[in-house]
Amino acid sequence: MNTYMLLLYADEKAGMALPKEAMAGWMDEMQAYAEALEKAGAHVAHGALGPTSEATTVTAPKGEMQVHNGPFAETKEQLGGYYMIKAQSMEAAQRWAAKCPAALWGKVEIRLVRD
Numbered sequence: 001m002n003t004y005m006l007l008l009y010a011d012e013k014a015g016m017a018l019p020k021e022a023m024a025g026w027m028d029e030m031q032a033y034a035e036a037l038e039k040a041g042a043h044v045a046h047g048a049l050g051p052t053s054e055a056t057t058v059t060a061p062k063g064e065m066q067v068h069n070g071p072f073a074e075t076k077e078q079l080g081g082y083y084m085i086k087a088q089s090m091e092a093a094q095r096w097a098a099k100c101p102a103a104l105w106g107k108v109e110i111r112l113v114r115d
Contacts, residue, residue: 001086001087001088002086002087002088002089002093002112002113003044003084003085003086003112003113004084004085004086004087004090004093004110004111004112004113005082005083005084005110005111005113006082006083006084006085006093006096006097006100006108006109006110007079007082007108007109007110007111008079008080008081008082008083008100008102008106008107008108009077009078009079009080009102009106009107009108009109010077010078010080010102010105010106010107011076011077011078011105011106012051012052012077012078012080014105015080015105016051026101026105029101030100030101030102033083033099033100033101034046034083036099037083037085037096041086042085042086042087042096043083043085043086044083044084044085044086045082045083045084046081046082046083046084047081047082048080048081049079049080049081049082052070052078053070055069055070056068056069056070057069057070077106077107080102080106081102083100084113090110090112093110094110097110
């Protein structure tokens with residue numbers, strides 16, 4: 001059994017523009033997805049990330065810390081959350097990713113977590 005990280009990408013501004021009722025509906029669907037993972041024994045962890053407007057990026061060229069406001073890259077879609085799951089294979093992880101509600105409005109990147 002392998003551990004995979006499902007990285008959830010979506011247009012952050014579009015998400016923030018949703019009416020509260022619509023966002024609550026999506027969050028209910030995300031909770032149902034987490035419960036399905038748990039029931040299947042595939043759930044390891046999950047979480048949401050704060051907005052990119054609150055992000056900082058740190059570099060340390062020549063050992064001196066430099067802090068920059070914002071995310072590392074300007075992109076149309078932002079990393080907004082994650083799930084860590086257990087799956088037998090990449091193909092099994094892909095099937096779980098396709099069931100994630102986030103795949104309906106954005107992209108789900110799948111990465112093997114190395115021991």
